[in-house]
Amino acid sequence: MxxxxxxxxxxxxxxxxxxxxxxxxxxxxxxxxxxxxWHLGADVRQLEAPGACVPAVLGEEPVVFTRDASGALHCVSNVCTHRANLVVNAPCNVPSLRCRYHGRRFGLDGRFHSMPEFEAARDFPSDADHLPPVAFGQLGPLLFASAAPxxxxxxxxxxxxxxxxxxxxxxxxxxxxxxxxxxxxxxxxxxxxxxxxxxxxxxxxxxxxxxxxxxxxxxxxxxxxxxxxxxxxxxxxxxxxxxxxxxxxxxxxxxxxxxxxxxxxxxxxxxxxxxxxxxxxxxxxxxxxxxxxxxxxxxxxxxxxxxxxxxxxxxxxxxxxxxxxxxxxxxxxxxxxxxxxxxxxxxxxxx
Ligand code: FES
Ligand SMILES: [Fe+2]
CATH class of the missing domain: 3.90.380.10 (Naphthalene 1,2-dioxygenase Alpha Subunit; Chain A, domain 1)
Incomplete structure (x- = not known):
């Protein structure tokens, strides 16, 4: 229709x-x-401390907001680039992101860090193994984000x-x-x-x-x-x-x-x-x-x-x-x- x-x-x-x-x-x-x-994602006050992570769902798209050690704010996909487990399940404070399914690690900026049992994998890691960045912005304390604005x-x-x-x-x-x-x-x-x-x-x-x-x-x-x-x-x-x-x-x-x-x-x-x-x-x-x-x-x-x-x-x-x-x-x-x-x-x- x-x-x-x-x-x-x-x-x-x-x-x-x-x-x-x-x-x-x-x-x-x-x-x-x-x-x-654009979807309302999170409250920036939950993300004041370095290491803070807040998951959110934009419509149907799972993302996670993070504050890295340098104080920079990020929004990245919350879907693990291995086999699509959700990486962060609840607000937390962590030095890096670790998927709890098979242990893949990412920086708070979403960049791939490490993965067990992949030594023999060819062309690995590649850019496809980072958590994709998500566009975001702010109105007062309200954080808005969009995966494909x-x-x-x-x-x-x-x-x-x-x-x-x-x-x-x-x-x-x-x-x-x-x-x-x-x-x-x-x-x-x-x-x-x-x-x-x-x-x-x-x-x-x-x-x-x-x-x-x-x-x-x-x-x-x-x-x-x-x-x-x-x-x-x-x-x-x-x-x-x-x-x-x-x-x-x-x-x-x-x-x-x-x-x-x-x-x-x-x-x-x-x-x-x-x-x-x-x-x-x-x-x-x-x-x-x-x-x-x-x-x-x-x-x-x-x-x-x-x-x-x-x-x-x-x-x-x-x-x-x-x-x-x-x-x-x-x-x-x-x-x-x-x-x-x-x-x-x-x-x-x-x-
Ligand atoms: S799905 Fe994340 S490590 Fe396997
Ligand atoms: Fe009304």
């Missing part, structure tokens, strides 16, 4: 329902979208830096007590569709609706993402710094395809959306605190309730897209520019 989305939102039809139900589409998305995307990380992060770069991102403290792992019985792209519009807020989120000025809510489109500006309702908590004269309660950044950075006056809530099956999705929440005293104020309060409200509607939509009586819908030209942009990017990457 190769749907095409009209670039003119006033004419365009939405993605067909079958797009969200077809395992073949998901397999293609894994290959064409997730494998070429389709575009530069700076292109993805420039709008974030331009808008909230004045926040002391490096001072954000991870709060594991705020972590959540949600399982949603819906396609990952339906979860993103829902995230990408504020249209549903007055209908689905009555409490959140009171914290935001719906009339002033805005969506901006970026090459590989969107920003939704939640303008604070009168008397609701907002950032100290005005944004073009507006009091902002929340900056909702979506980074193609499936990472959301939600900045509130108290800090940052990160959502990572992972497809598990065509109709099953995991959403991981990570919390980074800047000003704990404001945690329960404004649009960034009661995020658990907002999540449950979103899940309920998205799971019902998953039932709806299976209908034989539904084919496609239409976009609101004023309120669904973000969804339209997402569908355009997605179909473009699947071409």
């Amino acid at each position: 190769r749907p095409v989305i009209d670039p003119d939102i006033t004419r365009a039809a939405t993605l067909p329902g079958a797009f969200y139900c077809d395992p073949g589409v998901l397999a293609r998305q894994r290959e064409r979208v997730f494998a070429r995307a 389709a575009f530069a990380l700076d292109e993805l992060l420039a709008p974030v830096r331009a808008r909230v770069g004045w926040l002391d991102l490096a001072a954000m403290q991870r709060d594991p007590a705020g972590d959540r792992d949600y399982q949603v019985a819906a396609n990952w792209a339906l979860y993103c569709d829902n995230y990408l519009e504020g249209f549903h807020i007055p209908f689905v989120h009555p409490a959140l609706s009171g914290a935001l000025d719906y009339g002033a809510y805005q969506t901006e489109l970026h090459p590989f993402g969107t920003l939704q500006l939640g303008v604070a309702a009168d008397g609701e908590d907002a950032f100290e710094r005005l944004d073009a004269g507006r009091r902002i309660a929340a900056y909702y950044f979506w980074l193609f395809p499936s990472t959301m950075l939600n900045f509130y006056p108290w800090g940052l809530s990160v959502n990572v959306v992972e497809p598990l099956a065509v109709d099953r999705t995991r959403v991981r929440y990570q919390t980074w605190v800047l000003d704990a005293a404001r945690r329960t104020t404004g649009a960034g309060a009661a995020l658990d309730r907002v999540e449950v409200e979103d899940e309920e509607v998205v799971e019902r939509v998953q039932q709806g897209v299976r209908s034989r009586l539904y084919r496609t819908g239409r976009y609101s030209p004023t309120r669904e520019t973000g969804v339209h942009h997402f569908h355009r990017l997605l179909t473009h990457f699947l071409e």
Whole structure:
């Protein structure tokens, strides 16, 4: 299935329902979208000491971040070049990497060091025996990586830096007590569709609706993402710094395809959306605190309730897209520019 989305939102039809139900589409998305995307990998504070190693999975690609003895940071494949065992299984601090299957050793930069029982092997070792390097970069303490990036990380992060770069991102403290792992019985792209519009807020989120000025809510489109500006309702908590004269309660950044950075006056809530099956999705929440005293104020309060409200509607939509009586819908030209942009990017990457 190769749907095409009209670039003119006033004419365009939405993605067909079958797009969200077809395992073949998901397999293609894994290959064409997730494998070429930037993924949130690790917290740089876990990698402060020389010898620190933190494994991560980028979509489906196992990698490991390391800090070598000289202080340099690396990201390399976590798949042993011998017979593909995973080299590092949990965060650790080690002088070098050793695969626990047959003892192959690598430097913390991924370079092959040694291997028992290979004295007679010809043309060994070769460049193919190093752990391949993986591209990575940083936003505050967040490390992003990609095994085969389709575009530069700076292109993805420039709008974030331009808008909230004045926040002391490096001072954000991870709060594991705020972590959540949600399982949603819906396609990952339906979860993103829902995230990408504020249209549903007055209908689905009555409490959140009171914290935001719906009339002033805005969506901006970026090459590989969107920003939704939640303008604070009168008397609701907002950032100290005005944004073009507006009091902002929340900056909702979506980074193609499936990472959301939600900045509130108290800090940052990160959502990572992972497809598990065509109709099953995991959403991981990570919390980074800047000003704990404001945690329960404004649009960034009661995020658990907002999540449950979103899940309920998205799971019902998953039932709806299976209908034989539904084919496609239409976009609101004023309120669904973000969804339209997402569908355009997605179909473009699947071409
Ligand atoms: S798979 Fe790593 S040493 Fe054999
Ligand atoms: Fe929502």
